[in-house]
Amino acid sequence: MAKKEKPDQFIDDQSKRIDGREINELREVNIEVGVLERADGSAYIELGDNKIIAAVYGPRELHPRHLQEPDRAIIRYKYSMASFSVGDRKRPGPGRRSKEISKVSKEALESAIFLEKYPKSVIDIFVEILESAAGTRTTCLTAASVALADAGIPMNDLVVSCAAGKVDDEIVLDINELEDNFGDADVPIAMKPNTEDITLLQMDGDLSRDELEKSIETAKQGCKILHEEQKKALKERYGGE
Amino acid sequence: MAKKEKPDQFIDDQSKRIDGREINELREVNIEVGVLERADGSAYIELGDNKIIAAVYGPRELHPRHLQEPDRAIIRYKYSMASFSVGDRKRPGPGRRSKEISKVSKEALESAIFLEKYPKSVIDIFVEILESAAGTRTTCLTAASVALADAGIPMNDLVVSCAAGKVDDEIVLDINELEDNFGDADVPIAMKPNTEDITLLQMDGDLSRDELEKSIETAKQGCKILHEEQKKALKERYGGE
Amino acid sequence: MAKKEKPDQFIDDQSKRIDGREINELREVNIEVGVLERADGSAYIELGDNKIIAAVYGPRELHPRHLQEPDRAIIRYKYSMASFSVGDRKRPGPGRRSKEISKVSKEALESAIFLEKYPKSVIDIFVEILESAAGTRTTCLTAASVALADAGIPMNDLVVSCAAGKVDDEIVLDINELEDNFGDADVPIAMKPNTEDITLLQMDGDLSRDELEKSIETAKQGCKILHEEQKKALKERYGGE
Amino acid sequence: MEEVLAEIERNHVLDSIQEGKRVDERNFTDFREVEIETDFVGKAEGSARVKLGKTEVVVGVKFEPGEPFEDKPNDGVLITNAELNSMASPEFEPGPPGPEATEISRVVDRGIREADAIDLESLCIEEGEKVWMAFVDIHIIDHVGNLIDVSSIGAIAALMTAELPYEKYELDPNSTELNIQTIPVSITAQKIGGEIIYDPNHLEEEIGTTRVTVITNSNQNVVGMQKGISGDWKQDEILEVVDQSIKKGQQLREKIKENV
């Protein structure tokens, strides 16, 4: 099979990345709210070539009952990649990677939602990746949070998510596929923009303590830009100032 | 592996089919009622080389409760082929084909049964194919309906099922394996003989509108013959005029 | 792959077995009680190279409720081999062999436990084989019974388990791996030492009626020795005369 | 409360039909608007996003070299999968495909296969050894009724725009080709209160008593049928649906050709 190869350099003499972006530049982003008829809330997001739909159902009564929490709602989050969303067809069904991402994503949203308002209930969040191009876990979270807002779920803040990474000794924002496959580190975070509280944090690669700090800072800047896009999309749908 | 080959002609100069039958002739059929001790109702059927047992349990209380319907019984139908019933050993467990057949078969029986008499109940129908020789879904239905009668389930009519097909530009009744594998169409139907209401209808192949009409007509004739066999078998078991 | 081969003889001129043991000699055995913090009862056993942990939880309420017995506790027994416990890595998850062993082991313990004291409850027994060297089912049972005692489950007797086998026309106690793979029979039993009631009995191989009798006798002798070890280990943990 | 509202809604749908009209103003035989967007998933060999009214599916096609079946050593392999994504309806549960999803994938598959829509022989790379495997994956993402028809459109539209990934697998582009020989079109009718309506929405499906699907090819022959849901059909009713399906199938086929 023909394979992708590691580029000679990730950042050229003009400080441009292989896809023409600046070091601190997000890929093009587009968010649409309320794209599905049946779901209680939904959003569609494109970030570069990523194409993702998020849907929310609930709060609704949870069955079977022994799974209910007496004093709060539980969240279920299902991260799912369409088999055709990647270069080599993915087998249907969740693998270990999807399970882990679903777990940390659910945990990233929980602290933003007023769960105690809906005892014995469940809020279901489904994200479906139609096309995948690096950064799906973060982009799904950004969309899921908008879908939660569209469903009218009360939250103390939106959650917004973005990654930074390291290539050619530079910390760059929102890594693309080649940067992900052949770069030196990937640091996805999620945060609540009002307080800058971090609700998701993962990392793999090899970073010094200071590079790590810079990566978190950089990812937070990305989150702030995406947060503006979230608000813009919700305003388009619902109006308001 | 040695393979079966398409015959040069399906119908000879004397209008006989490859197994010697007339165009409108069913394979030899034999139905026995009440063949199992433990089941509430049962039947054994042979149609040509097809050998099938059908068993019925119920109406009985459905568990777990959240599956119950408050105002009627539900039907479960399990179509199953023994691993040794076919030329190449079938893996145990239901595949997609079995799942689809179970679904349409269940739906073919529902309108004949007075479901509202048994709220919160289930009627389980199990059909096991010991030997398979084309026409199993229809033959199973014919047997299942007799097993339902043997179980004393109140019905507005028996359901009887049979297929027609197209070979050598002719519409023929009750296609055999070679006609199924190499013929041009297969049209299985089920009906309630008293009203000629059609309760199952599938088709694959390539038929003009008029050939399709003729196929349905032909399959209905087959159903009528099988219906006589159903009645005969029930009479043998239970007497009556 | 390099394979083990059948030895020329299993018993030498000095009546010693290939691992140096006498015909009626057990492998070295060591039992420890109360090795786990979280479990209600636990035991660790080594018999030759077998290394096994047994843990007990319960009696505790059984869920879902429809599995409860109104007048007694049920026992669940899970026999599990670590993937690295054998020469060729075992796939995780229970196979048919594990399922059968779990069934007969559960049945071997039931008659020793006062089940009627704990209606609607479950007692869970988990045995994990860290290293396997012939005789795991019997050794697991011997450990499980100690773990039950450690959990304070009331029993009419300990259960103790051991196998005999046939090699070179001799009945020998506690067969090792080569004797198991290339010998002529394996007769694992479990018994309650006070009454010599047999609660587990399996056999495969080829034995005359009298050889079978001798095998059972031999295995019972092994059980008696192991029973002393069980008592010693419990005494070390709990004191008492 | 929810149950009461649902009851009122169902009654309204039924009342409308008994007055000769439908809740969304359509005539009994009208289909909803069809929107087709193709080639929107760059990583798929073919893709289509199809809306039928508000019902929406996304279909992706992937090709991989693989082994042919023993009894068809010269034929490419077609594998059609439908998934009722949990996001599409409050009733859909996560997990392996149930009977409903299985029926959709098998009926769509049968339409393509029985119509000979794809020339499978032209997908043979090396006889008996290597052929193209076509995976057609149908994701239903918004269930507002009539999933079989919208899935059929999505599947054929994605196939019509698909291209074989020769370069990725270092294969000769002249060795095989993907020929779409005909466009199978599926038309579904539903019986409600004695009337026959076409392209039911999800509310109509809820109150409908039975359903039949007719698939026709470009020659206006029937290549597949599937009766679904308990309930009965008279032979005359079936033939009426067949006649309508031939006519409507032709219209929809033109629509697909225009949009792909």
Add this chain to the structure above:
Amino acid sequence: MEEVLAEIERNHVLDSIQEGKRVDERNFTDFREVEIETDFVGKAEGSARVKLGKTEVVVGVKFEPGEPFEDKPNDGVLITNAELNSMASPEFEPGPPGPEATEISRVVDRGIREADAIDLESLCIEEGEKVWMAFVDIHIIDHVGNLIDVSSIGAIAALMTAELPYEKYELDPNSTELNIQTIPVSITAQKIGGEIIYDPNHLEEEIGTTRVTVITNSNQNVVGMQKGISGDWKQDEILEVVDQSIKKGQQLREKIKENV
């Protein structure tokens, strides 16, 4: 109500035994009537339908060429499967084999294997590469007690009448052969109220406290044993069952030979 009836029935079975007889008039050591019909599934390489009283199983044998196990490069492969078909009893649930079905398949398999009933070496087509795989599939279709014994009869009867499908796989008929070297017979005894009875029916099984199965070969040696169900056996009782099993096994073996 049902529960009350079941209770009365169980008491009746127990009372009978304590009076020295069984509800179906048998003596404690009597087996029910055995009926064996072989070769009735044309598509199987071997098949048998066996009734033991009203308990009924269907067994089919299929052969396929396949790879031998690494540690037995010259041996054919025997795979025995028992399925408690849901039609056989109101207690059997659909789904993968539970512990009861697993135990049946493993005990039957052990009997055949430990008795060397099949000469596996004569099933070797090409050393280390290709051997015959024998799939013995046991379907229990009517459960009126003593499934292990009836399954054992069915398995060996189906194997005794099986033929290797040389033609289908284009293999030389002289290359291998299917040798049945001995007939393993399984005899099951159950303890009820202090008594030992043989060939229990399903009601006797329900009230029985424990069970033991002894499998013997044509040389009247024991080749397999399995104690089942909680409850205890004395050594003397076991040996009594062994002696009976050797005797009864011989009778049943003759019966099988006559009928196959």
Add this chain to the structure above:
Amino acid sequence: MEEVLAEIERNHVLDSIQEGKRVDERNFTDFREVEIETDFVGKAEGSARVKLGKTEVVVGVKFEPGEPFEDKPNDGVLITNAELNSMASPEFEPGPPGPEATEISRVVDRGIREADAIDLESLCIEEGEKVWMAFVDIHIIDHVGNLIDVSSIGAIAALMTAELPYEKYELDPNSTELNIQTIPVSITAQKIGGEIIYDPNHLEEEIGTTRVTVITNSNQNVVGMQKGISGDWKQDEILEVVDQSIKKGQQLREKIKENV
């Protein structure tokens, strides 16, 4: 009653922390005692039994020749599996790995992989054809808190003592080697009532609001991080944990080296 006791216990743990100490007398940053026993499973290629306080895991490593991944034809394959054995906690249910077990195996795997702890290229037997597959199986047998850290220690300790089974597979012992290039160490911190504590026991985990794990390599660089459990972290808090983890990681690494 049980629930009341549990509530009292939880309050006690929380009260202690708010008074600046922990129930087991540790300081906030203290780790529990580590005990490592290696090579105790003779049939595994490497093994370790590790206790962190009373938390206990057993890790076994098996090597088998197998095919490399298509996109890494020269690399050995590392497969890490964690199983929350039902014996380890009253909460663990039998069955396939849930999200918690999956997270542990993936975080441990990531630590080994991202640190380049194993030189996978030196596990290549024949380029593109045959490489060593390393199966690292982690069995958690007693869950008294902080499973990620104890599993990480167990995995690397088992790998450090593992030997390739050349003889078993009749392979040349000079063809490949197992190089452990660095020792990744995982340090987990938990937030409880505004405080940050390290190496939480299971009671502390129950009342903790959120968790973060930092994995460092021998160069004291960070090679993996994982925030877990709902709840929030400030950037400063994260960096404080990173600094501590670098320091504690170095201590633990020395401890591992001494014990292996």
